[in-house]
């Protein structure tokens with residue numbers, strides 16, 4: 261995802277300035293015997309989180325299965341940068357060919373940010389799986405985050421070598437998962453991007469083959485590139501099944517990054533990623549993609565705090 265430009269930042273500042281009004285406190289209401297608030301009362305966010313947990317407990321088989329519940333803090337700057345001439349990951353030993361006996365599609369429960377189950381919205385109950393490719397090696401050179409890609413801080417992530425073997429394996433695993441689960445939601449790509457038009461076409465074929473498959477994620481391939489235009493066409497044809505956002509732009513199905521932290525839920529017409537805001541506030545609400553769903557339920561742009 262790409263950094264916001266100076267012009268966009270100025271537009272945001274102007275937008276925020278329009279909304280900064282002086283609030284005059286109303287006169288204090290007369291007290292009618294109500295006891296003063298208990299200073300030890302549970303904060304409203306925590307009460308909401310507990311209520312949400314109780315509501316979820318009533319849904320059979322749908323629960324938050326994440327192994328870890330605390331993700332990184334996003335402060336608006338890159339955690340680590342790569343050399344400008346890097347053409348792949350800075351952790352080449354973490355790139356692996358397809359292996360016998362190890363799935364390339366990973367249960368989203370291994371990711372504190374994503375989660376393994378959709379808990380809300382139209383896809384509630386879907387199982388989430390993730391695919392991780394090699395950053396930069398599969399991405400457009402035009403990506404604004406070429407040097408500061410968040411993969412630079414993901415030393416442990418296993419990246420699957422892209423190519424025909426991976427496509428064959430994906431076809432088998434998607435078929436097995438779609439046969440096993442009522443609904444499958446795949447997050448493309450935790451790292452990396454569509455490396456060719458043929459690879460994009462592979463996913464279109466999978467959507468045709470499996471009615472219970474949906475896809476979400478991001479691409480840095482912009483309008484005017486064969487892959488970027490292809491993504492746009494597929495998304496228009498199936499906006500409820502192929503929810504791939506275009507990075508570095510606002511507007512419908514856009515996403516962009518902020519180079520400053522914020523607690524604001526919205527910047528202009530964009531939603532600021534609730535998982536990041538909750539992580540920065542101490543994970544009070546335990547928000548993750550499975551409990552949020554904005555990326556696939558809503559075509560409004562999403563803003564991410566750079567990390």
Ligand code: SF4
Nearest residue numbers: 533535549552554555
């Ligand atoms: S907006 Fe919601 S679904 Fe999208 S990345 Fe953030 S938490 Fe996940």
